[in-house]
Amino acid sequence: MERVGREAKLSQSTLKQSTQALIRQLLFSGVMIPGEIYSANSLATHLGISNSPAREAMMALAANGLLEPVRNRGFRVVELSEHDRFEVYEMRVLIEVEAVRQAAARDIGVEVIEKIVDLAQESVEKLPASNREPALPYLNADHDFHMALVDAVGNSRWSKIVSNLRDESRVNGAYRHLEDNQGLQHSAQEHIGIAQAIRDRDPEKAAALMLKHLEYARPHGYPPAN
Known part of the structure; x- marks a missing residue:
């Protein structure tokens, strides 16, 4: 994935929300592809943040139906029929x-x-x-x-x-x-x-x-x- 978001200033109090917003931009721009699996570690590296907020943000997006957890692999971008x-x-x-x-x-x-x-x-x-x-x-x-x-x-x-x-x-x-x-x-x-x-x-x-x-x-x- 093309590197984005490193320049964004993520304050501790809004880190989860800011990370969600950045991942949503990757989803909506087509950088993250429906059906593909992405790990929290790879996204954290891509965004220049630690694993924990990346995983929390991905879990929140999974709760909204945009991602789905894949055991021991990460999260798959939901693909609609x-x-x-x-x-x-x-x-x-x-x-x-x-x-x-x-x-x-x-x-x-x-x-x-x-x-x-x-x-x-x-x-x-x-x-x-x-x-x-x-x-x-x-x-x-x-x-x-x-x-x-x-x-x-x-x-x-x-x-x-x-x-x-x-x-x-x-x-x-x-x-x-x-x-x-x-x-x-x-x-x-x-x-x-x-x-x-x-x-x-x-x-x-x-x-x-x-x-x-x-x-x-x-x-x-x-x-x-x-």
């Missing part, structure tokens, strides 16, 4: 569409609405200029936008479920097919429409736009959600 992907898609439709409807219907405040609008625009600005450029900055902006929509509802459990579902998709490359065409551009532009519907306080339009938007997460050959 097409059916697994469809289950994630169905759950996201059930939860995220309703979250957007609620965000548009409730009095979530001007500051929250403006934040959602700004994050939608930021996702457009973070689009890679070509297929040769990394998509991770856009994917991070995309994640921030989606989580802002759910966070606006004010239900921490709702947010945690959506975050975990999105993490599963990101580790397993649900966006990779979008990078070879105009998919990322279309997805980012759809963010603008969703944000505008929330600003206009139009819950049904916001929900309909989110349902259409989540089509990118539906595996080929599986039926669309109603």
Whole structure:
């Protein structure tokens, strides 16, 4: 693996959380590959830290379904089947569409609405200029936008479920097919429409736009959600 993260300053009090964040970046960037096994020792060396926080962080990520322990070997990056992907898609439709409807219907405040609008625009600005450029900055902006929509509802459990579902998709490359065409551009532009519907306080339009938007997460050959 390409060496990253050594320059990050990890304070003792937040070492586990910081290490988790660094490993998540390796997972989402594709450096850590689904199906491959990685030891805590190899990751600790890679990140320039001791074994203990690396192992603790990997155990926490395993609890979130991103890694799975392999006895005496380390941790395997979880690999989703097409059916697994469809289950994630169905759950996201059930939860995220309703979250957007609620965000548009409730009095979530001007500051929250403006934040959602700004994050939608930021996702457009973070689009890679070509297929040769990394998509991770856009994917991070995309994640921030989606989580802002759910966070606006004010239900921490709702947010945690959506975050975990999105993490599963990101580790397993649900966006990779979008990078070879105009998919990322279309997805980012759809963010603008969703944000505008929330600003206009139009819950049904916001929900309909989110349902259409989540089509990118539906595996080929599986039926669309109603």
